Amino acid sequence: MTEARIRLHVDHPLAAGQSVSLTREQAHYLFNVMRLGPGARVLLINSRDGEWLAEVLEAGKRAGRLAVLEQTRPLQPPPDLWLLFAPIKKARTDFIVEKAAEMGAARILPVQTEFTNAERIRRDRLQAHAVEAIEQCGGTYVPPVEELQPLDRLLAGWTPERRIMFADESLVGARAALEGAAPGPWAILIGPEGGFSPAERARLRSLDFVVPVSLGPRILRADTAAVAAMTVWQMTLGDWR
Amino acid sequence: MTEARIRLHVDHPLAAGQSVSLTREQAHYLFNVMRLGPGARVLLINSRDGEWLAEVLEAGKRAGRLAVLEQTRPLQPPPDLWLLFAPIKKARTDFIVEKAAEMGAARILPVQTEFTNAERIRRDRLQAHAVEAIEQCGGTYVPPVEELQPLDRLLAGWTPERRIMFADESLVGARAALEGAAPGPWAILIGPEGGFSPAERARLRSLDFVVPVSLGPRILRADTAAVAAMTVWQMTLGDWR
Numbered sequence: 001m002t003e004a005r006i007r008l009h010v011d012h013p014l015a016a017g018q019s020v021s022l023t024r025e026q027a028h029y030l031f032n033v034m035r036l037g038p039g040a041r042v043l044l045i046n047s048r049d050g051e052w053l054a055e056v057l058e059a060g061k062r063a064g065r066l067a068v069l070e071q072t073r074p075l076q077p078p079p080d081l082w083l084l085f086a087p088i089k090k091a092r093t094d095f096i097v098e099k100a101a102e103m104g105a106a107r108i109l110p111v112q113t114e115f116t117n118a119e120r121i122r123r124d125r126l127q128a129h130a131v132e133a134i135e136q137c138g139g140t141y142v143p144p145v146e147e148l149q150p151l152d153r154l155l156a157g158w159t160p161e162r163r164i165m166f167a168d169e170s171l172v173g174a175r176a177a178l179e180g181a182a183p184g185p186w187a188i189l190i191g192p193e194g195g196f197s198p199a200e201r202a203r204l205r206s207l208d209f210v211v212p213v214s215l216g217p218r219i220l221r222a223d224t225a226a227v228a229a230m231t232v233w234q235m236t237l238g239d240w241r
Numbered sequence: 242m243t244e245a246r247i248r249l250h251v252d253h254p255l256a257a258g259q260s261v262s263l264t265r266e267q268a269h270y271l272f273n274v275m276r277l278g279p280g281a282r283v284l285l286i287n288s289r290d291g292e293w294l295a296e297v298l299e300a301g302k303r304a305g306r307l308a309v310l311e312q313t314r315p316l317q318p319p320p321d322l323w324l325l326f327a328p329i330k331k332a333r334t335d336f337i338v339e340k341a342a343e344m345g346a347a348r349i350l351p352v353q354t355e356f357t358n359a360e361r362i363r364r365d366r367l368q369a370h371a372v373e374a375i376e377q378c379g380g381t382y383v384p385p386v387e388e389l390q391p392l393d394r395l396l397a398g399w400t401p402e403r404r405i406m407f408a409d410e411s412l413v414g415a416r417a418a419l420e421g422a423a424p425g426p427w428a429i430l431i432g433p434e435g436g437f438s439p440a441e442r443a444r445l446r447s448l449d450f451v452v453p454v455s456l457g458p459r460i461l462r463a464d465t466a467a468v469a470a471m472t473v474w475q476m477t478l479g480d481w482r
Contacts, residue, residue: 076458095336102465104457137459175476216345216481217317218378224343227465231472235416240457 006034007043007051007135009142014049018068019057027064030056043072045134047141050075077141078104079238080185082162084111085226086192087118087148092223096190097126097145099223101133103230104239105143109187111151115194121148151189151200160209164189165233167225168201168212174229177213178236186237188229190222247275248284248292248376250383255290259309260298268305271297284313286375288382291316318382319345320479321426323403325352326467327433328359328389333464337431338367338386340464342374344471345480346384350428352392356435362389392430392441401450405430406474408466409442409453415470418454419477427478429470431463 008030012020022030030036040056044066051073054066083105087093093110100108108130110121127145134142158164162185165178189204196204204210215228234240249271253261263271271277281297285307292314295307324346328334334351341349349371351362368386375383399405403426406419430445437445445451456469475481 099465099468102459102461103469104459137461139459173476173481175481214481216475216479218343218345218380220343220378221339224340224468227340227468228344228472231469232476234457235414235473235476238457240414240416240455 005043006030006036007045007138009045009047009131009135012046014044014046014052014068014071016068016070020044020054020066020068022064022066024062027060027062031059031064032061041069042066044068045140045142048075051140073140075140078106078139078143079183079234080106080162081230081233081238082107082109082185082187083143083190083226083230084109084151084154084164084187085190085222086111086113086116086151087121088193088222092221093118093121093126094129095223096226097129098133099227100230101130101139101143102137103227104139104234105230106141108143108145109154110146110148111154111189112148113151113192114197114200116192118148123147152203155203155207158207158209159185161185162187162209164204164207164210165229166204166210166212167191167215167220167229168205174213174215174232175236177211178232181211181237183237186233188226188233190226190229193222246284247271247277248286248379250286250288250372250376253287255285255287255293255309255312257309257311261285261295261307261309263305263307265303268301268303272300272305273302282310283307285309286381286383289316292381314381316381319347319380319384320424320475321347321403322471322474322479323348323350323426323428324431324467324471325350325392325395325405325428326431326463327352327354327357327392328362329434329463333462334359334362334367335370336464337467338370339374340468341471342371342380342384343378344468345380345475346471347382349384349386350395351387351389352395352430353389354392354433355438355441357433359389364388393444396444396448399448399450400426402426403428403450405445405448405451406470407445407451407453408432408456408461408470409446415454415456415473416477418452419473422452422478424478427474429467429474431467431470434463
């Protein structure tokens with residue numbers, strides 16, 4: 001009984017009989033770090049075909065090849081929930097991306113607000129965090145992390161069918177605000193540590209598709225607010241119901 | 242108009258006319274780091290008397306004194322919710338304590354489970370994280386962080402009036418499980434990264450005061466699970482209602 005516990009996200013179609021080449025980093029991780037050799041079994045995901053059991057065929061220092069054996073779980077895409085957040089300090093930004101992936105965001109969009117310090121992000125590094133989070137949490141779908149974009153431009157081109165839950169110092173409790181709402185496409189918007197500017201706040205409140213909610217009587221840090229807001233949404237409209 | 246934005250937790254009674262001596266660390270923070278001088282105003286909390294406006298009387302490199310002026314907010318103790326968690330890697334343990342304070346835990350109890358690696362914790366350091374979190378989030382009550390204790394001993398002396406919400410791979414959604422439950426004393430128990438042992442799980446499930454709940458279809462890391470479980474509880478039974 002070889003229990004396959006290592007899960008690896010690959011950019012490759014998965015089907016029985018497929019052979020999958022590993023990247024240099026993946027080969028290093030499997031064969032040098034985890035000390036696997038030919039015959040060892042791992043689980044593969046690719047955000048499209050579910051989870052598959054695979055066996056190591058060739059194990060090199062910088063390369064390797066796996067044979068895909070059989071599907072172990074179907075694709076379970078998360079609900080259609082996007083997370084929009086203003087990047088903050090590095091460790092907390094990494095954390096928000098990790099948590100968004102774990103909590104079941106379908107897409108992660110860093111946004112630039114008036115009080116956002118970040119001028120740019122390392123998209124590839126954030127994407128790698130999302131991949132690692134999904135490999136660890138047993139998910140089968142890695143949410144794409146988009147490039148940083150200005151919030152006002154994003155709102156100008158927004159499709160109004162996708163509502164935005166926006167953590168505001170509103171008096172409406174998050175649960176009450178979502179209670180009667182329909183499922184379907186949603187987004188959660190989390191501001192930077194300094195909050196939104198008065199102009200941003202006024203604009204957000206004026207938009208029909210924006211739902212201001214309160215996240216309790218204490219002020220939450222952006223990273224806590226992201227996890228709390230996603231919990232509220234998942235419990236009320238998402239796949240925790 | 243001097244806007245007092247710095248909030249400081251002091252171990253001192255707070256009332257109009259009181260004079261408060263600062264610790265060496267507090268004096269360093271206020272006068273060297275934040276560059277405040279005599280006449281500057283700060284907000285003080287002490288977990289007992291609410292929040293008070295105070296003015297700097299003496300500012301030294303290693304000491305200082307403040308005059309307490311007037312109460313700005315009454316004490317708002319969090320609901321009677323304890324967080325029990327198994328310490329994990331350092332950064333994530335710090336994070337759980339910070340988040341527990343922000344989310345409104347009344348008491349934080351590190352517990353040793355069968356799969357917990359930690360043999361000891363730095364209680365004073367964790368307590369300092371809780372203080373900092375409350376200073377930042379606008380709370381008026383810092384939850385005490387207790388010493389590490391074995392989970393089985395804690396359960397053996399447990400008062401059954403306090404129910405324990407326990408994140409399990411149960412099929413009962415967290416919200417459904419809490420929906421009909423009465424408020425009152427509660428605790429949330431979060432296991433270590435490796436989960437609970439089969440014996441621990443069986444014991445927990447056999448206890449009348451333990452309520453197993455599910456936190457969605459993905460496996461959450463311990464730190465995410467702590468925030469998510471507290472959100473569910475606060476929304477359903479706590480002060481986010």
